[in-house]
Amino acid sequence: MTYLFIPVILLVATTLRYYHNTAVALWHDEAFSALYLRYPWDEMFYRIGLDVHPPLYYIILRLWSYLASDSLLSLRLLSILFGVLTVWAGYLFVKQTFGNKKLALLASLLLAINPFQIQYSLEARMYTLGTFLVLWSSYLMLKALDSEGRQSLKHWAGYGIIIAAGLYTHYYILFSVAAQGLYIAFYFFKTRKLNILFKSATAYGLSLLLYLPWIPTLLRQIKRVEAAYWIPPMDRWSAPGTVWKMMFGGQGIGRIYLAIATLVSILLILYFIKKVRSFTKWYILFGLLVPIAAAVTVSLRTNLYLDRYFVFASLFFSILVIISFSKIPNRALRWFLIIALIGGSLFAFFKNWTDLNIENKPGMSAVSAYINQNAKAPDQIYVGSSFIFFTLKYYNETGIKPLLISSGSLETIPHFSGTALLTNSDLISDISKAQKNSTIWLLWTTGFGGSKPQVPANWKQLSEVSYEDAPGFKGRIVVTKFVVH
Known part of the structure; x- marks a missing residue:
């Protein structure tokens, strides 16, 4: 039955991401993506270096434009494609994490209809490429930890390549890679297998080797951001606002709802820690919390806390929520909450479109x-x-x-x-x-x-x-x- 449900879920993901896709006008950030394509390759790389983002998405977008043109629909179709691939990668990741196909289907369905994930599938930007690479690297990391011999080496090599690709996509993915590194360290202390340290270090070494050519540009971009940037300072409502948007997207909501959402999220995290027995639960937690903690810490010096940059961490929040619900012992309550979450996500999706008033x-x-x-x-x-x-x-x-x-x-x-x-x-x-x-x-x-x-x-x-x-x-x-x- 899995082979029947997965195509349906991917079709739902595609449909929701295609819905009104070109009804919202291209905006400043997307214009950058589109205009880079009009330069010769060498000048494109030069101008990317003058900005504050790494180059991989723009390279892929340019190659894509040779096949699909640079129309608004074509530009955003690439984001839709990676958004749908993110849903597929989410299924593989959860199945590998918990060995439960039904749970993996539910998690992929929630990712398919999550308004926050869909919101950034509507932009000709690097976010859905990043979400795909974060989940794919997570999947390869777990496969590498669970395998032996040549199979293990293959997965570690793939992991090293994919995290390098992630770092070439968006700098916030460094926080997701840090979460993976922390989990590998935890896994080593649990198993005491020295070969894990050697193989993971080799994977990170491969990633660093692949990333070396970009480091001089990265350092220049860091100085540029430290000198002046546009992101406003955090306040006490920044994190609660992020929590809400992770689940329901949109442009914001009243503070009472933010407070309630934050309290519910804390309770869900505590319930998740208590009820989920699999050791891999720690990676779900790290994948969610490490990027948030890192962003808050960095923003104490330079304001870099921005809701959309948590689209990578939000993957693990959706997964954590559905897993927590699956652990509720009362079957009626369990399915009531799961159905309510699915219904609430779809309601938020359509409400967000209504609020935009694009007509x-x-x-x-x-x-x-x-x-x-x-x-x-x-x-x-x-x-x-x-x-x-x-x-x-x-x-x-x-x-x-x-x-x-x-x-x-x-x-x-x-x-x-x-x-x-x-x-x-x-x-x-x-x-x-x-x-x-x-x-x-x-x-x-x-x-x-x-x-x-x-x-x-x-x-x-x-x-x-x-x-x-x-x-x-x-x-x-x-x-x-x-x-x-």
């Missing part, structure tokens, strides 16, 4: 379509915020080069505003020099802390069109047409 918030896609239809050379397009500049560059079909309004040169702009993709030729510092009788299209946003740029007195406004974007932090996208007198 009335086409945002950048609508504004860009308006500009493409109406702006003609020799019109000029000026953009008031870097957080919509790159998005416009992706959508732009006018043949007009947009210019970003800036008070200074490229060197004066914070790196997190997108300097990796900017040159001084993209900037305009004095818009008052626009020629008489020229037509100016001014694009600006109320999102990302933005507002309407101050325009010269000799600019006469002809029209203005605006659309709300979704989610809400993107604000209202506005295009104002002027003629210069």
Whole structure:
């Protein structure tokens, strides 16, 4: 029966991730993914190095684009693919961890419908590649610990390669690798098998060897983030907010619900520790708690705590919850809670879409379509915020080069505003020099802390069109047409 349920679960995962996939406009971070593909390979690597993320996702996305194009659907389809592979890897991991196919099916179903996991399958970013690699490396680690001889060596080698791939995907995966290393240490102290230390050290050595070429770039990126970054400081509601989003996604909820969710989560963790007898339970706990603890610790120095970066740790939270429910002795209560969790996840999924109100918030896609239809050379397009500049560059079909309004040169702009993709030729510092009788299209946003740029007195406004974007932090996208007198 397993062979019947797995395809159904994967189909559900695909359907939910494809649902409204292109209804939300491409945004700043995704524009980076798309625009990297337009550079020659050598310049693409150079510009990735100027940013703050490792390169593997962009390499795979570029190869994917050769087959599937760089349309919005094609870009996001790659994330859907890895999101579905994450569900499959979750099944294999739980089956290997507990030797229970039914439990593995339930865990994979929960991953398939988890709103937080689905949320990041909608973005042309590296998150679902990372979730797949985290679960796949976890599976290989357990296989390596449970096998002997050549089979063990094969699994350890695969493990070393996959964790290197993970580190080339997102730096937060280092925290997941640390959780794996901690579990291997625990496993050694339990079994006293010296060959485990040797083989695991060899796997980590292989991973380090594969990662060595990127370390100089990593160190430069670390300095860049330490110097200035945009993530706000943590507060006492940061962790409770993360706990809620791990299970139900969305853009946030009232604090009373956050407090309740945190209390329930703590009780579930304690119940999990008490009721689950398998030693592998410690890895589930480490996979969840080590990344959170590490992120909090690092953020005491540099603010790096961001909900979406816990999409990797949240895998283990979903697994922990379903395993905890499976240990409830009362069959009726057990299945009531499991069904309620499945129903609650699906309800949250559709509610999150309703809250986005995408029918009335086409945002950048609508504004860009308006500009493409109406702006003609020799019109000029000026953009008031870097957080919509790159998005416009992706959508732009006018043949007009947009210019970003800036008070200074490229060197004066914070790196997190997108300097990796900017040159001084993209900037305009004095818009008052626009020629008489020229037509100016001014694009600006109320999102990302933005507002309407101050325009010269000799600019006469002809029209203005605006659309709300979704989610809400993107604000209202506005295009104002002027003629210069």
